[in-house]
Amino acid sequence: MGKKTWIIATESRRLGGIVAAARRVSDSVSIAAVGSSDLASEVASYGADRVVAFVASDDVPVEPLGPCVAEFIAADGTDIALSNDSGSARCILGAVAGAIGAAVVGNAQALSLDGDNVVADNLIANAKAIEAVSAPRMACIYTGPDDDRIEGSAAAIECAPVPSIEDRAIGFEEATGTGLATASRVVGVGMGLATRDNLPLIDALADAMGAELACTLPCCDDMRWYPSERVLGSSHNTASPDLYIAVGISGSPNHTSGFRDAKTAVAVNNDPDAEIFNCCKYGIVGDLFDVVPALTEAFK
Ligand SMILES: Cc1cc2nc3c(=O)[nH]c(=O)nc-3n(C[C@H](O)[C@H](O)[C@H](O)COP(=O)(O)OP(=O)(O)OC[C@H]3O[C@@H](n4cnc5c(N)ncnc54)[C@H](O)[C@@H]3O)c2cc1C
Incomplete structure (x- = not known):
């Protein structure tokens, strides 16, 4: 098999499904936990081989760590990068895709291998069709089924050096609730x-x-x-x-x-x-x- 996968996690949502999808095509699955140190501890129990924490303090948005995460992952020689569809994870995934020269897939439901290529089933056409995208290197936003986390012992957490970020949140405002999710x-x-x-x-x-x-x-x-x-x-x-x-x-x-x-x-x-x-x-x-x-x- 031989593929190496990195998962960008800025939260644990859908992580069970992402790790399971990665396992089907990879020998080695690592998680880059980008956020608080609590996040790294949380994701360590999701069945990855390796967890690397890119720790940002609470008043720092995680997106500026994208180049640093991308450089780290590219230096590790990865073939596949995955994330969920959160805005922050997608932003960092984009930096990783650029660094490893990967094809980008926006709605991956499942992964498989075809020789040396990774094949992503990408949901298209108003969710009515699936196209198979095939490339040796792939960066995917995974929106497929969410599996339970793989049982096993928690991975040891390594800490990556991160640059000091000058951009800080200077205040937080409640989002004006749109009520869209529940509107009739x-x-x-x-x-x-x-x-x-x-x-x-x-x-x-x-x-x-x-x-x-x-x-x-x-x-x-x-x-x-x-x-x-x-x-x-x-x-x-x-x-x-x-x-x-x-x-x-x-x-x-x-x-x-x-x-x-x-x-x-x-x-x-x-x-x-x-x-x-x-x-x-x-x-x-x-x-x-x-x-x-x-x-x-x-x-x-
Ligand atoms: C990666 C990616 C993600 C995206 N995500 C989203 C997303 O989450 N949500 C989203 O909405 N888009 C998204 N887009 C953009 C999306 O692809 C379309 O470009 C966008 O939805 C088009 O917006 P629109 O229909 O308002 O504009 P247009 O495509 O310009 O359509 C305007 C319509 O108005 C009609 N019209 C013009 N004048 C009149 C009139 N006087 N009376 C009646 N009708 C009139 C025209 O016939 C036309 O059909 C995304 C694009 C990309 C690349």
Whole structure:
């Protein structure tokens, strides 16, 4: 077999499944525990051969340790790097992928070997299809089944030297709870809204419906209309409301996977061929600037 795997852990969520997936293709499985020293003790019982702690104090975000973790892992000659889908772990995984020249897979469900290549089953197309990605070196965000931790004695913990980080958190604020996870009605905003000035149109609809607001990634990252807590999709949040209304959203699988479990989804889009119509029970083909005020009146 001969593959060597490093797992980036900034928390223990899904770690049992990740270690089990790594074991199926590797002789050697190590965990880089990036965070508090308690984290290293916690992950040491998950069945890895080696645990290396990259300790950051509580007021330091772990992401700046990415280059240091990447350098350490690359020097160890690894073939596979894995992490869960938390933002901090993904950020460090990206640094490791660059350092080892690995192919990056965003939604790995399982790993296998094909000769010298690692094969990752990557979930695509709104979770309707799996593509097999094959490469000698692989960095994967693992979102597959979570197994119980492998029973065994805890691995000894080594401490890696870490640079002193100047970036410190200067305060903590409670995230404004969006209630998206439990909302029974959600209105999703897409780039079809075109400018910030048009957002009151959506506020009025959400008010009339008693709905939470969600958005697509560019409405957050590019336009800064909403904070990331409101982004629905593969790399952010999920919602399973009774009713989801997607307004001016094209229907990229990266977004639609975020409302996969909605009981009824409705799309408003002026392009009759928009992909979003394939993911919704009802489609309204029309200009949102006509349709949304009419819906608002109807809900009132
Ligand atoms: C690694 C990765 C992760 C990602 N993760 C996410 C994620 O978690 N969540 C997410 O949302 N995206 C994510 N994305 C981005 C995603 O791929 C899409 O680019 C994004 O969802 C598109 O946003 P949109 O539908 O708002 O914009 P667009 O694709 O620009 O669509 C706008 C739509 O509005 C319609 N429209 C325009 N004017 C009107 C009008 N007047 N009336 C009615 N309809 C109109 C258009 O026909 C079009 O269909 C990710 C991308 C990558 C690469």
